[in-house]
Amino acid sequence: MRYAVLGTGVVGRTIAGKLASLGHEAAIGTRDPQATLARTEPDGYGNPPYSQWRAEHPQVRLETFADAAAHCEVVVNTTAGLSSLEALHSAGAANLAGKVVIDIANPLDFSRGMPPLLDPVNTDSLGEQIQRAFPDTKVVKTLNTMNAQIMVAPARVPGAHTVFVSGDDAEAKEAVTELLVSFGWPTSDIIDLGDITTARGAEMLLPIWLRLYGAFGNADFNFHIQGAHHSA
Amino acid sequence: MRYAVLGTGVVGRTIAGKLASLGHEAAIGTRDPQATLARTEPDGYGNPPYSQWRAEHPQVRLETFADAAAHCEVVVNTTAGLSSLEALHSAGAANLAGKVVIDIANPLDFSRGMPPLLDPVNTDSLGEQIQRAFPDTKVVKTLNTMNAQIMVAPARVPGAHTVFVSGDDAEAKEAVTELLVSFGWPTSDIIDLGDITTARGAEMLLPIWLRLYGAFGNADFNFHIQGAHHSA
Numbered sequence: 506m507r508y509a510v511l512g513t514g515v516v517g518r519t520i521a522g523k524l525a526s527l528g529h530e531a532a533i534g535t536r537d538p539q540a541t542l543a544r545t546e547p548d549g550y551g552n553p554p555y556s557q558w559r560a561e562h563p564q565v566r567l568e569t570f571a572d573a574a575a576h577c578e579v580v581v582n583t584t585a586g587l588s589s590l591e592a593l594h595s596a597g598a599a600n601l602a603g604k605v606v607i608d609i610a611n612p613l614d615f616s617r618g619m620p621p622l623l624d625p626v627n628t629d630s631l632g633e634q635i636q637r638a639f640p641d642t643k644v645v646k647t648l649n650t651m652n653a654q655i656m657v658a659p660a661r662v663p664g665a666h667t668v669f670v671s672g673d674d675a676e677a678k679e680a681v682t683e684l685l686v687s688f689g690w691p692t693s694d695i696i697d698l699g700d701i702t703t704a705r706g707a708e709m710l711l712p713i714w715l716r717l718y719g720a721f722g723n724a725d726f727n728f729h730i731q732g733a734h735h736s737a
Numbered sequence: 738m739r740y741a742v743l744g745t746g747v748v749g750r751t752i753a754g755k756l757a758s759l760g761h762e763a764a765i766g767t768r769d770p771q772a773t774l775a776r777t778e779p780d781g782y783g784n785p786p787y788s789q790w791r792a793e794h795p796q797v798r799l800e801t802f803a804d805a806a807a808h809c810e811v812v813v814n815t816t817a818g819l820s821s822l823e824a825l826h827s828a829g830a831a832n833l834a835g836k837v838v839i840d841i842a843n844p845l846d847f848s849r850g851m852p853p854l855l856d857p858v859n860t861d862s863l864g865e866q867i868q869r870a871f872p873d874t875k876v877v878k879t880l881n882t883m884n885a886q887i888m889v890a891p892a893r894v895p896g897a898h899t900v901f902v903s904g905d906d907a908e909a910k911e912a913v914t915e916l917l918v919s920f921g922w923p924t925s926d927i928i929d930l931g932d933i934t935t936a937r938g939a940e941m942l943l944p945i946w947l948r949l950y951g952a953f954g955n956a957d958f959n960f961h962i963q964g965a966h967h968s969a
Contacts, residue, residue: 662964706945713938
């Protein structure tokens, strides 16, 4: 499968690296590839510059949002939540049309200090915003409730723990579920919350996630729904 | 210990019944005890009228909010979240002063249909509103993230699962933690999130809880933080 991973941060690199290691074609999309490659300093979170990561992952192409989206079958949004719609518009509605868009981003607003707030929240979600802005795509919200390393290596956290899936299209959710299984997620730990409006609940886990991260001092934890039973 | 449990709904009854079974003095506070006792129909959720529950729990007194608060050492707020401040004002700031207020309520707004929204949310929480309105109390937010039956009988859900505690006063949180242990919570499953502003995160679990309840068709589940390690 050919994937376009939008976003050059840790989540994008981690997902793209995992996809490549599984034998998929993966391109990372960014606003300006030359600018991304020109950076030589660590980013604001202390992550090494993209060029360093790229040297270790030569099989992952770096392209514009539009080029990456045009040549893929599935799009993964890992951009900063408040820039996600802009990034997807740069990718282009025509390049996204008919495709599954896996949305891993969280709409965290750091402009009013720490801890960040969610925008939108409660009556809307980023997942829904993307689905409304690009009605010809099939948006599936998933993986946004945990650290990037755990997304692609759930066994980092001992015991059972949960990944949520939200989306309007049953086939798209099935395809994403298969991808999650290939990442190492047992099907019993994958919970289908329902339609894309359920992304609100998944995104609203971020505030307590951030507090737990603060309380624990590390991100090697995840939510687990204990006692879950499907009524079907 | 003498407890005032504000609210005659299922959460209030369950907590008061458990406190009485543990040998505590428990009074349930309500706006108008005579009106509460006069009801003979099930409530909007299909729960039997209070008078029926009372006949099975004669040791739990039913009093006005003010009387219950005046004669207790610890207050438990189980009223509907959007009425909690009004109920606590009826209880009276003087009757609450110096006391621990355990806040179990969620500020769910059902006025715009289902699923309910949170009000406040994101930049504030009901726990913080109560602490601000009654600065002489020690508010501890806890138990609001699960079904009432699980609050007082955590073993209903097999395996480890989590109860969160938020509050500004360390001694109050310690006292509440002891109460939770007496309800059956292992200390290893009790997570201190931090100050009362962390109640935002705990209250923002409700939207996904409600979706999970919808997906599972039953409420016998709880959040578990898997891989949690305290950095201390």
